[in-house]
Amino acid sequence: MDTRLICVLLLFPLAILADGCSKSSPTGVPDDSNLLTNSSFELNGVPSMQGWTIVSGDSSLLFFSSDVPPAGGASSIAFTAGWGPACRISTMVSAFPGTHHYRVSVWAKRVGIGGSLRFYLKPANSPWAFRKSLMVTDTVWTAYSMTDSLATTGGDSLVVSISGGISQLLSGTTFYDLCELEKLD
DSSP states (O other), X not given: OOHHHHHHHHHHHHHHHHHHHTSOOTTSOOOTTBOOSSTTSEXXXXXXXXXOEEEESOGGGEEEESOOOTTOTTOEEEEEOBSSSOOEEEEEEEOOSXXXXXXXXXXXXXXXXXXXXXXXXXXXXXXXXXXXXXXOOOSSOEXXXXXXXXXXXXXXXXXXXXXOOBOSSOOEEEEEEEEEEEEOO
16 A cells, blocks of 8 residues: 555544644633633533632522533533522633724523623723623523624733523523633734
């Protein structure tokens, strides 16, 4: 058999495996374009909030679920609606200095009262500055996204935050998975 053919036959499976390594992984390891770590709320197949912080609300309203979107791995994170304030978690990354375009995306769904995805700029030595938000309105797993243009300086950070809903009378659960923050330029 020709040596070149043998090399091709041996290298082809390796190329396929290497290609799979660069994609977003349900283990929580980000791909090259995702600035967030633990985007799938699991590490090595185990539910995890590593990289995320509870910033408000009753943490007993937060739980992991095996209900996941396509390519969502084994776990999603879910929030039960409460009386308020809503349970909210966030993750923060350093901003790129200059003016850049960003996309925040997540797979989410709700049963009953839904929660929200929010995007903030945290200037150095200043409180969070709200930028954009969207409500989870679909009852089946849906990809949500929003884009924003920001002018930032050294020391600024970007914050992605997700939460459950608020209700005194109605119940609800909001599920999230595969959160991403991408710099588009």
